[in-house]
Amino acid sequence: MKVTLTSVYSPYCFPTLLKSSSLSTLCRPFCSSALPSPPTCVKPQVPIFLRPPIYSNKLCDLNKWHDWAKGVAFSIGSTFVHSDNGPDSSILCRELKWLMEDAVEVPSLDDERVRMRIDIEELYCLWKQRVHERRPFQYVVGCEHWRDLVLSVQEGVLIPRPETELVVDFVSDVVSENEELKRGVWADLGTGSGALAISIGGVLGSGGGRVIATDLSPVAVAVAAYNVHRYCLQDKIELREGSWFEPLKDMEGKLAGLVSNPPYIPSKDISGLQAEVGRHEPRLALDGGIDGLHALLHLCDGAALLLKPGGFFAFETNGEQQCKALIDYMENNRRGSFCNLEIRADFARIQRFVIGFRQ
Amino acid sequence: MSCFVRTKRLSLFLVKLVGKSSLSPHILCSSSWFCCPRKTAPYCVPSSALLQIRFWAAASTSDGLTLQAILANNWSILDENDGDWKSHASAIARSIHLIKRRLQWDKLKPRLDMLSFQLNKADFWDDPMRAAKLSREHGSLLGKMKLVNALEQDLLDHIDLIKLARQDNDAHLESESLKALVNMRKNAKEKELEALLAGDQDSCSCYIEIQAGAGGTESMDWAAMVMQMYMSWAQRRRYKVTVVDEMPGEIAGIKRATIKVDGEFAFGYAKAEIGVHRLVRISPFDSNKRRHTSFAAVAVIPILGDGSTHVQINESDLRIERFRAGGAGGQHVNTTESAVRIVHIPTGVTATCQNERSQHQNKASAMAVLQSRLDQLELARQAQLNAQHTKSLTDITWGSQIRSYVLHPYRMVKDLRTNYEVSDPDSVLEGDLDGFILSYLSASLDKDDDA
Numbered sequence: 001m002k003v004t005l006t007s008v009y010s011p012y013c014f015p016t017l018l019k020s021s022s023l024s025t026l027c028r029p030f031c032s033s034a035l036p037s038p039p040t041c042v043k044p045q046v047p048i049f050l051r052p053p054i055y056s057n058k059l060c061d062l063n064k065w066h067d068w069a070k071g072v073a074f075s076i077g078s079t080f081v082h083s084d085n086g087p088d089s090s091i092l093c094r095e096l097k098w099l100m101e102d103a104v105e106v107p108s109l110d111d112e113r114v115r116m117r118i119d120i121e122e123l124y125c126l127w128k129q130r131v132h133e134r135r136p137f138q139y140v141v142g143c144e145h146w147r148d149l150v151l152s153v154q155e156g157v158l159i160p161r162p163e164t165e166l167v168v169d170f171v172s173d174v175v176s177e178n179e180e181l182k183r184g185v186w187a188d189l190g191t192g193s194g195a196l197a198i199s200i201g202g203v204l205g206s207g208g209g210r211v212i213a214t215d216l217s218p219v220a221v222a223v224a225a226y227n228v229h230r231y232c233l234q235d236k237i238e239l240r241e242g243s244w245f246e247p248l249k250d251m252e253g254k255l256a257g258l259v260s261n262p263p264y265i266p267s268k269d270i271s272g273l274q275a276e277v278g279r280h281e282p283r284l285a286l287d288g289g290i291d292g293l294h295a296l297l298h299l300c301d302g303a304a305l306l307l308k309p310g311g312f313f314a315f316e317t318n319g320e321q322q323c324k325a326l327i328d329y330m331e332n333n334r335r336g337s338f339c340n341l342e343i344r345a346d347f348a349r350i351q352r353f354v355i356g357f358r359q
Numbered sequence: 360m361s362c363f364v365r366t367k368r369l370s371l372f373l374v375k376l377v378g379k380s381s382l383s384p385h386i387l388c389s390s391s392w393f394c395c396p397r398k399t400a401p402y403c404v405p406s407s408a409l410l411q412i413r414f415w416a417a418a419s420t421s422d423g424l425t426l427q428a429i430l431a432n433n434w435s436i437l438d439e440n441d442g443d444w445k446s447h448a449s450a451i452a453r454s455i456h457l458i459k460r461r462l463q464w465d466k467l468k469p470r471l472d473m474l475s476f477q478l479n480k481a482d483f484w485d486d487p488m489r490a491a492k493l494s495r496e497h498g499s500l501l502g503k504m505k506l507v508n509a510l511e512q513d514l515l516d517h518i519d520l521i522k523l524a525r526q527d528n529d530a531h532l533e534s535e536s537l538k539a540l541v542n543m544r545k546n547a548k549e550k551e552l553e554a555l556l557a558g559d560q561d562s563c564s565c566y567i568e569i570q571a572g573a574g575g576t577e578s579m580d581w582a583a584m585v586m587q588m589y590m591s592w593a594q595r596r597r598y599k600v601t602v603v604d605e606m607p608g609e610i611a612g613i614k615r616a617t618i619k620v621d622g623e624f625a626f627g628y629a630k631a632e633i634g635v636h637r638l639v640r641i642s643p644f645d646s647n648k649r650r651h652t653s654f655a656a657v658a659v660i661p662i663l664g665d666g667s668t669h670v671q672i673n674e675s676d677l678r679i680e681r682f683r684a685g686g687a688g689g690q691h692v693n694t695t696e697s698a699v700r701i702v703h704i705p706t707g708v709t710a711t712c713q714n715e716r717s718q719h720q721n722k723a724s725a726m727a728v729l730q731s732r733l734d735q736l737e738l739a740r741q742a743q744l745n746a747q748h749t750k751s752l753t754d755i756t757w758g759s760q761i762r763s764y765v766l767h768p769y770r771m772v773k774d775l776r777t778n779y780e781v782s783d784p785d786s787v788l789e790g791d792l793d794g795f796i797l798s799y800l801s802a803s804l805d806k807d808d809d810a
Contacts, residue, residue, distance in 0.1 A: 085686050090607055091696050098716060100694070136693050145716030162681075162697040162718035163689050265690055276693040286690050318689060347699055347718070348681040348688050 042222035045154045047142030053105035053115040062104065067128045069096050076131060084274045086134065093128070095137045099123075102141045103124075129204055134275035142192070151193045151227050156219035158285035160195035163316065163346040164261050168199040170314045170344070170355055171257065175203060181312060184256020188213040189244050189299065192285060194224030194237070196259050201228075201236045209256070211237045214247050217284060244295070245302040255306045261316040262295035264288040292318050293325060300330055304337040307358035320351035328353060384582040418508070420515045422522070426452050429514075439541060444521050447540045451514050454547035455507065460804050462503055471500050510550070513543060555800040560661035560738070561627030566603065566731060570615040572635070572654030577613030577642045582655040584788060585636055586616050589657075591790030598622035603724055604712050611644070617728060619662075626661040631799040632792070633659050635763030641767050650767055654760075660731050661738075670733040679703040679722065682711060701725045707733050709733075762795070764788070777802045 001202030057341035073092035103123060105115040106339050118126075129135040138144040138159045144151050146160045147168060175182040180291045182204055186198040191213035201211050215221050221241045228237045248255075265286050270278060277286065288294050296315060302311045317323050323343045341356035356358070421426045434449040474497040475645035477483060478616075484490045524533035556562070567589050569795045571582035593600040606614040622628060635656050642651040663669060681688075682698035698713030699722045710732060712724035764772045764784055772787045773780040779798040781787055787795070 085692070087694065087696075091694065093607070094713075096693055137695050138693075145720070147717055147719040149380075149717075158690070160695055161689060161692070165717070165719050263690070269691075274692060277691065281693065316689065319687065346678050346688060348506070348685075350688050352689060 010349070024282070040223045042219050044152060044223045044226040045142055046097075047102070047150075047152050048117050049102040049141065049143060050152075051117040053117050055116040055119045056113050057116050057120050057269045058108060058112060059108065059114055062114055062116075065120055065123050065127075066096070066100065070123075072127060072131050080134070080275075084272070086274050086276065092131065096127070098137075099141060102143075115336070121233060134279060136276040136280055139280060145257070146195050147199055148226075149195065149198060151195055152223055152230070153193050154219070154223060155216060155280065156282050157223045158192040158220075158261075158281055160170050160193055161261075163348075163352055164195065166344070167196055167259050167261070167314050167316060167353065168203060170353070171200050171259065171312070172203045174257070174312045175209075178310075179207075181209075181256045181310070183208045184308075184311075185209070186253065186257040186259070187248060187251070187255050187306070189258070189260040189302075190262050190285065190295070191215050191224050191239070192220050192261075194227045194239075196261065197224065197237050198227060198231055198233060200257075200259065201233045202231075204236070209236075212240060212242045212248065212251070213237060214242055215245065215295070216241070216243045217282065220282075220285075225282060240319060244298060245306060248302075248306060251306050253306065253308050255308060258299075258303050258307055258311065258313040259315070260295075262288065262299060264296060264316070264318040264322060266290065266292040266318070271286055288318070291325075293322060296322065296326055297329060300334060303358065304334050309358055311358040313358070314353055314355040316353055317351075323351045323354050330356070418512050418515055420519045420522070424515065424518060426455060426511050426514070429711045430456055439544060444518065444537055444540055447537075447544045448514060448518055450544050451510075451540070451547045454544075454551040455510055455514070456509075457551050457801060458507055458547075458554045461557065462507065464507075467500060467504060471497070471504065474500070489789070510543075510547065514540075517543065538643065546725050552797075555804070556624050556627035558627060560663065561630075562596075562624055563626040563661040563663060564619070564621045565626035565662055566617055566619055566630050566660045566728060567629055567632070568615070568617045568658040568660070569613070570656045570658075571608070571613065574651070574653045574654065576608060576610045576644045577651045578613065578653035579608030579610075579614055580644065580656065581612070581636075581653045583608075583612035583616070584638070585655045585657065586613060586618065588788050588790055588792070589620070589632070590618060592792045593618075593620045593622075593625070593790075595790050596622065596625075596628070598625050602714050603728060604714060626659065627666070628793075628796050628800075629659045630661075631796040632657050632761075634759045637760055639765045639767065660735050662727075662731050663734050669730060670737050672703065672730065672733065676704050678704055681718075682713060697721055699725055703729060703733060706733065706736065708736065715793045774799065 070093065073096055074089050076087075076092060078088045083087050100314050103116055104117045105117065110116040126140050130137060136159055138153050139155055142152060142154060143151050144159050146162075147165050149259055151160065171186075186200055186204065186209065188194075188200065188211060191197050194213055197211045197213035204210070214225060215224065218241060221239050225239050228234055228239065249299055257274065263284065263286050265273070267287055267290055269292075270283065270287055272278075273286075288296065296317060299315060303311075307313060315326070317326065320343075327341050327343065330341060337359055338356045339359045341354065343351050344353040344355060346352040397646050403775045429448055429452040431450070432445075434445040436450045436453070437443075437446040439447075460687060474493055477493055478497060483493075517536055520536040521533055521540070522535060524530075569582050569586045569589070571579045590600050601619045601621075602616065603619050604615075604617040606616065608614055635654050637652060639650065639652050641648050645651060679699055682700050686692055695716070696713070697716070697718035698711060699718060700709055700711045702709045702720070708729060709730035710725040712728065715721045715724055761776055762772065762774050764787070766784055770784050771780055771782055772784050774795050777795075777798045779795055781794065789799050
């Protein structure tokens with residue numbers, strides 16, 4: 001069943017930002033002005049927590065829904081854990097708590113009524129989608145808490161993962177010691193929700209450094225633009241629609257830094273993914289080709305071309321095997337292009353990232 | 360002495376003339392003078408000779424009633440609203456007595472004499488650092504002593520006034536004096552509390568950690584009730600409460616939890632709750648309706664303010680790991696479970712937070728918990744003085760039971776340390792804990808005195 005969350009409210013409607021999916025508009029600055037609305041535009045959905053609390057419901061009805069939803073969560077037990085390492089009851093219960101937080105306005109109207117950002121009918125529907133269809137919780141509430149950000153996400157955009165938070169720490173460490181890189185132009189390729197671009201925009205501060213974020217998917221670009229606006233970083237972050245380096249042809253040898261969390265899952269593994277991922281998240285952001293390295297190797301080539309000498313890069317990978325393959329490729333096929341190559345682990349001790357500098 | 364009595368008589372007469380009791384302006388100003396001893400109250404002292412008399416001779420009313428005598432009379436203390444003057448006087452006398460104990464009154468005089476002797480020595484200022492220190496201490500002790508003596512003197516003056524008013528059948532003066540006595544009672548109670556919470560960390564916010572004892576679901580449910588009790592208590596006191604970490608039980612309740620209580624004196628009060636709490640009831644989880652006894656351990660950790668020295672944590676000493684990690688991670692997995700566990704390798708101290716919605720924030724919260732635990736370890740190492748308040752959960756043995764909550768066959772909550780008891784367990788479980796806490800804090804003063 002296809003899930004559509006019809007969002008009728010769009011109070012934060014900014015000028016439509018996107019000019020279809022034409023790849024010919026590669027280098028055009030994105031958020032510059034109110035361009036005439038193109039015929040097909042992607043309208044980002046508003047996360048529940050940002051919607052106005054226009055619904056008034058009886059507290060007892062809310063409790064009834066909550067008890068029902070809790071029952072549904074408990075009925076799952078560890079079924080999903082066994083089938084595909086999905087969520088268990090305790091995780092679902094915590095999500096239920098967060099859904100309440102997002103949906104219900106605090107303080108309540110009085111002892112009997114609460115103001116809500118979404119109707120109770122829809123809550124029933126959403127929770128069924130969450131549990132029975134395994135729709136990711138982040139799509140249900142329309143947002144993901146990532147580092148210190150709350151990012152809007154929706155179908156068609158990869159939900160940023162906790163592991164990726166570390167990439168920002170790497171960048172932060174590098175720019176704290178190198179003022180020149182801090183003032184330079186950074187790129188986030190395959191930005192998705194814009195998580196890395198926005199965080200790095202924050203890390204660069206007010207010193208003149210800026211970020212160009214690209215994505216092939218028009219939905220991703222629209223959602224990223226929405227998030228950039230929410231954090232008022234439109235002067236610092238420029239969005240360009242297109243495949244990897246294509247929109248960056250003007251930046252050859254000019255980039256101070258390059259980060260990416262590209263699709264890296266080997267194609268054969270896609271069918272066995274956890275239902276939340278495999279059934280709902282965009283394949284474009286996950287499938288890395290036969291060995292999962294398709295995009296990553298392309299990024300290595302592009303990094304050699306676009307980074308200026310001393311420029312920094314950080315890529316997320318599938319694990320130890322891909323990290324080693326990348327290092328091997330850079331040392332042999334791109335001999336003399338990079339230095340100080342390093343593999344870094346995530347908090348689960350999986351060798352997750354390759355970082356280094358342009359020679 | 361006769362001169363003193365005459366002076367006082369005169370002042371009483373003057374008050375009567377003016378028609379209102381403006382005897383002691385400082386009683387109404389509720390400055391926290393235990394924290395800033397140099398702030399002296401504008402009490403009008405007739406002469407230094409008189410001051411000496413007020414210090415060391417036991418002050419008394421015109422008919423010879425002293426603070427000790429009031430205490431010895433053991434007048435019953437009634438509610439503020441319906442007590443007579445004896446009840447108020449008795450309550451104030453107790454507060455003063457308690458403040459004196461907190462100040463170690465008996466040792467104060469010899470110490471002050473010693474300091475005066477030093478101050479008067481010709482070579483006193485040869486060592487300016489030491490001299491400054493001693494003269495500061497002298498000033499501070501003298502200030503405290505003056506204030507307590509003033510409080511005592513005011514009490515006796517008020518009693519005198521009331522008696523005088525009765526003698527003269529002056530209803531107006533009597534009611535005014537009684538009103539002043541009630542005000543004084545409230546004020547003395549506040550000062551008493553401040554005196555109780557004068558420890559170094561008492562003013563800090565704190566973490567309260569709760570862990571279920573053995574006994575499965577019933578004791579996990581009990582741990583959840585204890586956690587709820589502290590959350591309600593904190594809300595009643597208008598503290599900000601947040602759940603930092605919570606590990607739910609399989610069927611009900613919690614295995615363990617950490618809550619953060621933000622606000623002034625949170626640690627000072629909550630430290631009274633450290634230990635094992637025991638529950639006796641018919642378990643709702645037992646289909647045979649049998650009576651069960653279960654336990655929950657409570658630890659309280661102060662969160663040191665910015666002014667305190669924190670233990671320096673080296674990034675390289677930390678191991679940060681995903682909680683419940685497993686599988687390939689990264690893009691393979693979509694989970695809202697982003698809790699991290701931080702291990703401080705040199706000490707083995709760990710902290711977890713799973714309450715926040717992002718890993719970054721979970722890590723920041725866990726770091727704050729870790730910092731407080733390490734600070735606490737360091738405090739315990741530095742000062743054995745505080746040892747009883749710096750126990751971590753693992754130190755609390757199941758033998759260190761502090762309180763019993765019995766819901767069946769009778770209903771009662773009893774503190775095993777102070778014997779303070781309440782026959783309404785529901786109110787206690789709803790967070791009405793102040794009676795227990797204050798009686799414990801007062802009792803621990805007794806212990807300090809004995810030591």
